Amino acid sequence: MMKTMRSWLKCMLAAALAVAVAGGAATAADTDTDSLTITITPVVDLGVDLDTTSAKMVNGTGLNLPSVTLGSTEYMDIPAMMTIKGNYNNQEVKVSAAGLDTWQIDEDEDIEADKVQVYALFTLGLPENGSPTEAEFGSDSARHLVKTLANAEVAGEDLGFEEDLRTNNYYEIANGALSGGVNMDGLTVGTARQLWLRVDTPAESSVDETQAQEIQVTVTAVSGKLF
Amino acid sequence: MRAAHAGKMPTFATGRFNGRAALRSLLLAVLVPFCALVPDVAADSDPSNDSDALTLTITPVVDIGVDIATGSVDLDFTLPLGATDYTLLPATVTVLGNARFQELELSAQNLNASPSWSLDEDEAVGADQLQLYGLFSVDRSSNPLEAEFSGVKNLLTGTPKRAGFAGSDGPDGDFENSQMTGAADMDRMTPTSQRQLWFRLDTPPLSSTDEQQRIQIVITATKDDL
Numbered sequence: 107m108m109k110t111m112r113s114w115l116k117c118m119l120a121a122a123l124a125v126a127v128a129g130g131a132a133t134a135a136d137t138d139t140d141s142l143t144i145t146i147t148p149v150v151d152l153g154v155d156l157d158t159t160s161a162k163m164v165n166g167t168g169l170n171l172p173s174v175t176l177g178s179t180e181y182m183d184i185p186a187m188m189t190i191k192g193n194y195n196n197q198e199v200k201v202s203a204a205g206l207d208t209w210q211i212d213e214d215e216d217i218e219a220d221k222v223q224v225y226a227l228f229t230l231g232l233p234e235n236g237s238p239t240e241a242e243f244g245s246d247s248a249r250h251l252v253k254t255l256a257n258a259e260v261a262g263e264d265l266g267f268e269e270d271l272r273t274n275n276y277y278e279i280a281n282g283a284l285s286g287g288v289n290m291d292g293l294t295v296g297t298a299r300q301l302w303l304r305v306d307t308p309a310e311s312s313v314d315e316t317q318a319q320e321i322q323v324t325v326t327a328v329s330g331k332l333f
Numbered sequence: 334m335r336a337a338h339a340g341k342m343p344t345f346a347t348g349r350f351n352g353r354a355a356l357r358s359l360l361l362a363v364l365v366p367f368c369a370l371v372p373d374v375a376a377d378s379d380p381s382n383d384s385d386a387l388t389l390t391i392t393p394v395v396d397i398g399v400d401i402a403t404g405s406v407d408l409d410f411t412l413p414l415g416a417t418d419y420t421l422l423p424a425t426v427t428v429l430g431n432a433r434f435q436e437l438e439l440s441a442q443n444l445n446a447s448p449s450w451s452l453d454e455d456e457a458v459g460a461d462q463l464q465l466y467g468l469f470s471v472d473r474s475s476n477p478l479e480a481e482f483s484g485v486k487n488l489l490t491g492t493p494k495r496a497g498f499a500g501s502d503g504p505d506g507d508f509e510n511s512q513m514t515g516a517a518d519m520d521r522m523t524p525t526s527q528r529q530l531w532f533r534l535d536t537p538p539l540s541s542t543d544e545q546q547r548i549q550i551v552i553t554a555t556k557d558d559l
Contacts (some may be wrong), residue, residue, distance in 0.1 A: 193538055
């Protein structure tokens with residue numbers, strides 16, 4: 107009986123304390139100030155433009171290589187110009203390639219029949235004929251090898267990294283090791299970059315000179331925000 | 334000589350008339366009763382302490398206050414960049430407390446972590462700068478027009494700004510537009526005064542973020558202190 111009464115008293119004291127605390131909070135309320143909050147979700151526009159008006163392969167007419175031997179390496183001597191469009195000031199670009207005919211895109215640097223290897227590097231201010239070298243395209247553990255859309259990488263550092271080291275960079279050598287090397291992270295609208303390509307034709311082909319092969323390189327703007 | 338005369342002066346007692354004594358008696362009879370009615374002025378030797386005073390000092394503890402009711406006002410916007418939008422219904426701002434003359438200070442802040450939009454202060458369009466206008470009215474049935482909002486004085490910024498005129502009275506002060514329908518005077522408002530508060534938002538033309546921005550508008554009641 108005594109135990110029951112003690113429990114009851116404890117409950118009553120706890121309840122009284124709770125009421126007192128609640129009352130204190132109400133008294134402390136300050137009505138001198140009030141506020142409201144507006145939330146705005148920006149609908150931003152991302153964009154990119156590739157200008158190939160002057161772009162040219164060393165042994166080609168523009169981007170058309172009319173006669174290429176198998177197992178050869180071709181370069182641009184005049185780059186394509188890429189410009190960031192839209193109104194979003196934190197963009198990056200995803201680079202992918204696709205074979206529109208028989209030849210497809212190699213994704214592992216293993217030479218295979220009907221597989222073309224496409225490399226890309228972005229620069230700024232390189233003069234005509236100033237293409238990066240074969241070794242520069244192929245450096246950094248083959249991270250400058252362009253893959254299909256399903257496996258495409260974003261130029262610059264991996265998401266979450268923007269330190270420009272050569273440990274996780276794609277399509278950029280921004281740390282001074284490449285003439286014209288440039289940062290590809292967090293690009294603002296109007297930013298222009300040179301895009302250089304290297305193309306290694308397959309050693310063996312199931313199509314001949316009567317069947318020109320089209321290789322499409324696509325640059326897609328994506329948000330550059332860090333997740 | 335005098336003694337010789339005294340013996341000769343007539344008195345009533347003697348049956349002889351004494352003129353000088355009669356005159357003296359007459360004067361005494363007339364003047365003595367009047368003298369009894371004259372205040373005894375000479376009895377208050379220190380008039381300076383005849384009066385004193387005390388002063389009660391009362392410091393009123395007044396209560397100032399404000400309440401914002403947003404009710405069914407839609408405050409969630411999904412906007413493209415470079416766009417202008419408005420609150421289609423006003424928030425209702427009510428002056429509370431018991432201080433007779435109050436005014437309101439308005440400020441705004443972005444509650445998002447960096448990087449985020451800032452609040453533009455000069456109406457010059459810039460990247461990541463949101464232009465947020467506020468305008469008070471009474472009995473308007475629709476939001477003010479774009480041009481009615483315009484003016485740096487109606488921009489909400491991080492620095493608290495007094496609605497109406499700070500330090501004086503007058504039309505067309507901050508967050509006021511005396512020319513528009515439903516124009517409201519924001520100076521020296523009394524408790525229970527109500528005003529409609531409308532907002533206009535101009536998103537920046539360029540943005541470094543696509544994340545939702547949360548803009549808090551704070552209204553603080555102040556004494557008018559004219």
